[in-house]
Amino acid sequence: MTERRITSRQNPALQQVRKLLSSRSEREKTGRFVADGTKLLAEAVQWWDGLETVILADHVQVQVPEQTQVIRVPADVMASISPMQSPQGALFVCRLPEKQAFVPTPGMLLLDGIQDPGNMGTILRTADALNVPVALLEGCVDPYSHKVVRASMGAVFRTAVVQTTWEEAQRCCLQRHIPIGVTALSERSEDIRTARLNQMAVVIGSEGQGVRSEILEQADAQLVIPMNIRCESLNAAIAAAIVMWQMGK
DSSP: OEEEEOOOTTOHHHHHHHHHHHOHHHHHHHTEEEEEOHHHHHHHHHHOTTEEEEEEETTOOOOOOTTOEEEEEOHHHHHHHOSSSSOOSEEEEEEOOOOOOOOOOSSEEEEOSOOOHHHHHHHHHHHHHHTOOEEEOTTOOOTTSHHHHHHTTTHHHHSOOEEOOHHHHHHHHHHTTOOEEEEOOSTTOEETTTSOGGGSEEEEOBTTTBSOHHHHHHOSEEEEOOOOTTOOOOOHHHHHHHHHHHHTO
16 A cells, blocks of 8 residues: 655645546546545445545545555645535545446336436445346436445445446347336326336336436336325335335335
């Protein structure tokens, strides 16, 4: 392990961390992402091969792999780069994973346009807990933004996050004879309690718009979560959790 100390807020290494925290394009261009917090760092140490640099406030002591670079900074410098109002004193830089091929399996989720980092992280965390494969379609928030990583409680380090397109997902599911269901309110929607969800790939739509009309029209089945008639919809993460739980029955 190599360790150095930085005291200037304008140091290029710290400026790069700020860019990675704020810009998806910068993360994609450099192949790096940043996460924060000692608990998430422990998850990355245990599960992630691509941990490169750890930035620690002077008072923080953690165990990191021998090949990891450690940068020590004063508390005020940590506060200037941390995205948290009350920094835990640890930021770390990781390599993005290699692109994972989309291989559909019965009993999986397809996420369409999920934009809220909290919802995305919660879905990934729940899917990890219930061992449900997940793939992200177009329009989803970056799964390696620091907000998603935090909300996932380290799930992004433990399971592969697959990203694909609706065109590819539809084609691959058709080839493997996996029907695609979508959660939607319509006259032909089937109650998820009677549908064979464990044989399907189920699409969960965006928070504001729901599933895209293109997908609604081309899907094999429409599904509904039974609820009080005076309620129109559920939070995307809650809907996904209910569907995943039902898949396991």
